[in-house]
Amino acid sequence: xxxxxxxxxxLPGSYLFSNIGKKVNAFTSANPDKKxxxxxxxxxxxxxxxxxxxxxxxAVDEMGSAASFKGYAPDLGxxxxxxxxxxxxxxxxxxxxxxxxxxxxxxxxxxSGNIGDIFAVDNKIAVxxxxxxxxxxxxxxxxxxxxxxxxxxxxxxVIYMPCTEATGFAPELPSQTPDIIYLxxxxxxxGATLNKAELxxxxxxxxxxxxxxxxxxxxxxxxxxxxxxxxxxECEGAKECSIEIRSFSKNAGFTGTRLxxxxxxxxxxxxxxMLNSLWARRHGTKFNGAPYIIQxxxxxxxxxxxxxxxxxxxxxxxxxxxxxxxxxxxxxYSVSGGVNAPYIWLKTxxxxxxxxxxxxxxxxxxVVGTPGSGFGPxxxxxxxxxxxxxxxxxxxxxxxxxxL
Amino acid sequence: xxxxxxxxxxLPGSYLFSNIGKKVNAFTSANPDKKxxxxxxxxxxxxxxxxxxxxxxxAVDEMGSAASFKGYAPDLGxxxxxxxxxxxxxxxxxxxxxxxxxxxxxxxxxxSGNIGDIFAVDNKIAVxxxxxxxxxxxxxxxxxxxxxxxxxxxxxxVIYMPCTEATGFAPELPSQTPDIIYLxxxxxxxGATLNKAELxxxxxxxxxxxxxxxxxxxxxxxxxxxxxxxxxxECEGAKECSIEIRSFSKNAGFTGTRLxxxxxxxxxxxxxxMLNSLWARRHGTKFNGAPYIIQxxxxxxxxxxxxxxxxxxxxxxxxxxxxxxxxxxxxxYSVSGGVNAPYIWLKTxxxxxxxxxxxxxxxxxxVVGTPGSGFGPxxxxxxxxxxxxxxxxxxxxxxxxxxL
Numbered sequence: 001x002x003x004x005x006x007x008x009x010x011l012p013g014s015y016l017f018s019n020i021g022k023k024v025n026a027f028t029s030a031n032p033d034k035k036x037x038x039x040x041x042x043x044x045x046x047x048x049x050x051x052x053x054x055x056x057x058x059a060v061d062e063m064g065s066a067a068s069f070k071g072y073a074p075d076l077g078x079x080x081x082x083x084x085x086x087x088x089x090x091x092x093x094x095x096x097x098x099x100x101x102x103x104x105x106x107x108x109x110x111x112s113g114n115i116g117d118i119f120a121v122d123n124k125i126a127v128x129x130x131x132x133x134x135x136x137x138x139x140x141x142x143x144x145x146x147x148x149x150x151x152x153x154x155x156x157x158v159i160y161m162p163c164t165e166a167t168g169f170a171p172e173l174p175s176q177t178p179d180i181i182y183l184x185x186x187x188x189x190x191g192a193t194l195n196k197a198e199l200x201x202x203x204x205x206x207x208x209x210x211x212x213x214x215x216x217x218x219x220x221x222x223x224x225x226x227x228x229x230x231x232x233x234e235c236e237g238a239k240e241c242s243i244e245i246r247s248f249s250k251n252a253g254f255t256g257t258r259l260x261x262x263x264x265x266x267x268x269x270x271x272x273x274m275l276n277s278l279w280a281r282r283h284g285t286k287f288n289g290a291p292y293i294i295q296x297x298x299x300x301x302x303x304x305x306x307x308x309x310x311x312x313x314x315x316x317x318x319x320x321x322x323x324x325x326x327x328x329x330x331x332x333y334s335v336s337g338g339v340n341a342p343y344i345w346l347k348t349x350x351x352x353x354x355x356x357x358x359x360x361x362x363x364x365x366x367v368v369g370t371p372g373s374g375f376g377p378x379x380x381x382x383x384x385x386x387x388x389x390x391x392x393x394x395x396x397x398x399x400x401x402x403x404l
Numbered sequence: 405x406x407x408x409x410x411x412x413x414x415l416p417g418s419y420l421f422s423n424i425g426k427k428v429n430a431f432t433s434a435n436p437d438k439k440x441x442x443x444x445x446x447x448x449x450x451x452x453x454x455x456x457x458x459x460x461x462x463a464v465d466e467m468g469s470a471a472s473f474k475g476y477a478p479d480l481g482x483x484x485x486x487x488x489x490x491x492x493x494x495x496x497x498x499x500x501x502x503x504x505x506x507x508x509x510x511x512x513x514x515x516s517g518n519i520g521d522i523f524a525v526d527n528k529i530a531v532x533x534x535x536x537x538x539x540x541x542x543x544x545x546x547x548x549x550x551x552x553x554x555x556x557x558x559x560x561x562v563i564y565m566p567c568t569e570a571t572g573f574a575p576e577l578p579s580q581t582p583d584i585i586y587l588x589x590x591x592x593x594x595g596a597t598l599n600k601a602e603l604x605x606x607x608x609x610x611x612x613x614x615x616x617x618x619x620x621x622x623x624x625x626x627x628x629x630x631x632x633x634x635x636x637x638e639c640e641g642a643k644e645c646s647i648e649i650r651s652f653s654k655n656a657g658f659t660g661t662r663l664x665x666x667x668x669x670x671x672x673x674x675x676x677x678m679l680n681s682l683w684a685r686r687h688g689t690k691f692n693g694a695p696y697i698i699q700x701x702x703x704x705x706x707x708x709x710x711x712x713x714x715x716x717x718x719x720x721x722x723x724x725x726x727x728x729x730x731x732x733x734x735x736x737y738s739v740s741g742g743v744n745a746p747y748i749w750l751k752t753x754x755x756x757x758x759x760x761x762x763x764x765x766x767x768x769x770x771v772v773g774t775p776g777s778g779f780g781p782x783x784x785x786x787x788x789x790x791x792x793x794x795x796x797x798x799x800x801x802x803x804x805x806x807x808l
Contacts, residue, residue: 001614002583003524004674008682014689043475053468056697057461063661064457070660071447106510106662106692113690117545120407137689141521179406210405256474256696257467258510270408278412285418285541286517288510292660293460294695 007143012150014133016374017041020358027362037397039324039385040368042188042343044253046316048297049309052252055300059293073289075280077104077261081295084302085261089246095233097263101276103283104298106290107260108218108247112182113138114286115214115243115262118278119180126159126178128171130189130375130382132216135182153377162378163190169336169345170194173201177209183232184216186223189375189384190345191337195227199235206241212268212275213242218260221251221314223340239265243275250342252301252310259290259298317342320394321387327398328385342387345372357383365400411547416554418537420778421445424762431766441801443728443789444772446592446747448657450720452701453713456656459704463697477693480684481508481665485699488706489665493650499637501667505680507687508702510694511664512622512651516586517542518690519618519647519666522682523584530563530582532575534593534779534786536620539586557781566782567594573740573749574598577605581613587636588620590627593779593788594749595741599631603639610645616672616679617646622664625655625718627744643669647679654746656705656714663694663702721746724798725791731802732789746791749776761787769804 020040028036048056062068076082082102090097105111113134121143127135136158139145146157154160159178161171169192171183183202186193194202206213215232223230232238244263248254264276290298300306321338328335334347348357354371361367361383372382387394424444432440452460466472480486486506494501509515516538525547531539540562543549550561558564563582565575573596575587587606590597598606610617619636627634636642648667652658668680694702704710725742732739738751752761758775765771765787776786791798 002527002616002674004677004679004682005522005524008522008685009677011685014685045470045473045475047470047473048467050468053464056464056467060457060460060464063452063460064454066449066451069449069451069657071449071657072659106694109692110690118409118412120409123406134689141686141689212406253473253475255476256693258692258695270406273408273413275408278408281412281415281418282545285538285545286514288513288662289660290510291662291695291698293697 005141007141010148011137011140012148014137016370020368020370023358023362024368034366036366036368037389037393037400038368039389039394039397040370042386042388043255044250044317044388045390046253046313048253048257049301049306049313051300051303051305051309052297056293056297059296063293070292073292073295075284075289076100076102077289078292078295081299084299088302090231090233093230093234095231097233097265101263101265103262103264103279104290104295105260105262105283105287106258107249108216108245109134111245111260111262112214112216114282115245115279116142116144117282117286118275123179124157124159124176125180125182126161126174127182128163128184128187129160129377130163130372130379131182132184132188133375135214160376160378163187163192164378165334165347168192170198173205178211181206181211181213182216183213184218186219186228186341187337187343188219188341189343189370189372189379191339191341191343192345193223193228193340196229196234199229199232203232203235203238203241207237211241213238215242215244217244218247219250219341220246221310222318222342224318225340228340233263233265239267241268243268248298248301251314253313257294257297259294316391317387320389320391323394323398324385324387327402331402331404338387344385344387346383346385348381348383351381354380354383361401364404365397367397367400409545411545414552415541415544416552418541420774424772424774427762427766428772438770440770440772441793441797441804442772443793443798443801444774446790446792447659448654448721448792449794450657450717452657452661453705453710453717455704455707455709455713456701460697460701463700467697474696477696477699479688479693480504480506481693482696482699485703488703492706494635494637497634497638499635501637501669505667505669507666507668507683508694508699509664509666509691510662511653512620512649513538515649515664515666516618516620518686519649519683520546520548521686521690522679527583528561528563528580529584529586530565530578531586532567532588532591533564533781534567534776534783535586536588536592537779539618564780564782567591567596568782569738569751572596574602577609582615585610585615585617586620587617588622590623590632590745591741591747592623592745593747593774593776593783595743595745595747596749597627597632597744600633600638603633603636607636607639607642607645611641615645617642619646619648621648622651623654623745624650625714626722626746628722629744632744637667637669643671645672647672652702652705655718657717661698661701663698720795721791724793724795727798727802728789728791731806735806735808742791748789748791750787750789752785752787755785758784758787765805768808769801771801771804
């Protein structure tokens with residue numbers, strides 16, 4: 001008789017966005033004349049850049065002719081894309097990454113979920129709280145997290161690193177020793193980041209305790225301040241302890257186009273075993289590559305035109321972020337994020353819970369955001385707004401909030 | 405100190421295609437004037453159908469305009485594609501599959517590798533021998549297979565079902581009871597298939613012993629005989645015991661375009677738990693969908709034009725298969741497959757090993773195929789040729805083999 005992986009049964013329901021949807025639908029039904037502005041989810045809205053569109057068209061044409069048709073891609077991804085990444089994302093920042101240390105994938109969500117495959121079940125993970133739910137949920141599925149406590153909303157075998165006002169929304173080194181540390185900077189959901197000295201402290205810590213850092217740099221393109229590292233490999237020793245996950249979703253609007261990559265330097269070892277080899281084996285056995293036309297589109301982002309056009313998109317969203325930050329501050333809110341990230345993290349006023357503030361904002365301003373408690377217990381009393389709306393809607397949302 | 409998943413270290417090297425590559429390179433260097441014909445790997449060569457190309461272009465245009473731009477896809481995949489699948493692949497064959505029983509993915513390799521996630525580690529798998537290596541290797545990674553015996557080329561905790569001349573290249577019901585049974589029909593590598601009564605026998609067996617069948621139907625489009633089921637759900641009771649995995653790689657040439665899907669009927673349960681819910685959770689947590697433009701291309705395959713054009717591609721390859729079958733038979737070989745599958749499975753002459761025959765064919769006819777032993781010990785003494793070359797090359801390869 002076959003047996004299921006009953007770790008799946010331990011997962012609490014994933015109701016955050018469905019609850020938001022239900023509340024918004026109920027409000028819309030009751031108030032069909034009201035115009036809702038959605039600043040809740042982390043999905044982009046600007047169309048793909050013209051250079052990306054042109055490249056997709058020409059790659060499609062290649063697929064229509066026998067002479068230029070492409071079948072299965074190389075296991076690690078096309079060299080043209082890995083070369084563009086090595087040159088532009090790493091060499092340009094003084095970091096040497098070899099082509100066979102880069103693995104092209106269909107996105108950061110898959111990679112950050114699948115990376116657990118190459119680790120033993122009996123590793124202890126540490127995560128920020130609040131946190132992107134995929135890190136924890138995929139470790140629950142793998143049986144790494146112990147038991148869930150509904151009261152505390154915490155797993156018995158997970159080390160939580162609170163990121164609150166008291167810690168400047170950044171994690172502090174944990175008192176218990178973890179084996180795998182998930183870090184995401186610039187951060188989703190808080191928009192916080194670490195400067196180079198702060199990130200170096202994490203690398204030093206990981207090297208000292210023998211932990212591996214899974215570094216999610218999906219929002220790297222939004223960094224605007226000088227001292228914030230764009231890759232963890234800017235830190236000394238990071239190659240011996242860090243895996244870096246990157247995405248094209250937010251820097252080039254690829255949420256519906258699907259492309260990302262993971263870097264595993266050959267220096268990262270367990271005994272004599274390179275983690276690079278383990279991931280190469282997984283990548284070659286359980287994945288068959290991102291589509292050729294999408295990999296070509298990825299390469300186009302690194303051309304001069306592609307860089308300029310995607311930079312413009314990021315600037316458009318970051319202008320929205322500034323409008324939200326300034327608007328909320330003017331309205332008297334305590335606000336962080338939005339400087340190196342498309343996420344603005346605000347403290348709910350008058351000790352409202354995150355959900356109370358959600359209802360208040362929906363009912364009074366017809367603006368939809370995301371309750372901070374949806375990202376973990378330390379998110380309670382906070383609220384996330386995103387910069388991915390249109391300029392006009394973002395302005396209007398702030399006018400409404402200021403008028404409350 | 406972090407620990408790796410040391411099941412990965414048990415995996416023997418995956419040298420089949422790299423060994424073939426080395427031998428071919430060595431031959432080419434020594435014989436630069438000889439024209440090599442490759443009938444070895446299972447990759448398609450015809451360009452994408454015109455209807456697919458047109459659809460890709462128009463979907464790319466949609467992504468270039470704010471009004472029609474698409475971000476994150478629905479978790480299960482776009483409804484337009486799931487509807488086309490439900491209607492054309494199932495309803496047209498008398499099978500009712502609900503839209504939320506279909507999960508769009510980036511391909512059958514990912515799905516057949518990842519499906520193991522929803523099962524406990526202590527399930528015993530049964531596989532055909534010879535077999536597509538992904539089924540076994542991904543179970544090795546999950547820790548399900550016990551220890552590898554280099555002599556027998558077998559894992560201690562895997563049930564092997566030999567598919568040899570004696571069994572008509574189809575598996576017989578195993579004497580040990582498995583929990584998960586991997587079946588691929590039409591088969592890679594042997595090209596064999598099961599008729600409906602034979603497949604029904606497997607479904608009945610799975611229901612009797614409480615096993616789940618993972619049914620890989622990637623080559624369904626190549627079925628030419630009346631009595632061969634196109635989906636396992638044509639068999640009575642299959643919904644209670646079977647997961648079906650499909651691919652667009654071979655029916656529409658999507659090996660480099662990446663699209664597939666998995667069907668998990670809600671009737672398939674472990675106790676009260678629907679496997680459909682477990683896979684939905686995995687799909688939503690560790691995957692972010694196939695690209696919108698690729699899903700649109702998938703839908704195009706189900707239009708009248710798309711069907712006619714992809715049918716033509718399959719017929720082109722099946723004509724090659726016939727040329728290979730007939731050619732080999734005329735040359736005195738014992739041959740099977742190639743009637744309902746793009747793979748031709750031949751018995752090596754004069755008791756040559758699979759690799760001896762590989763060398764013989766490479767040196768004497770300058771034709772590259774795949775040694776049967778690369779797919780498992782029961783493949784020893786056999787050899788796989790594929791129908792995915794050009795018509796002209798296929799003809800010439802057969803002329804050369806007949807002249808040996």
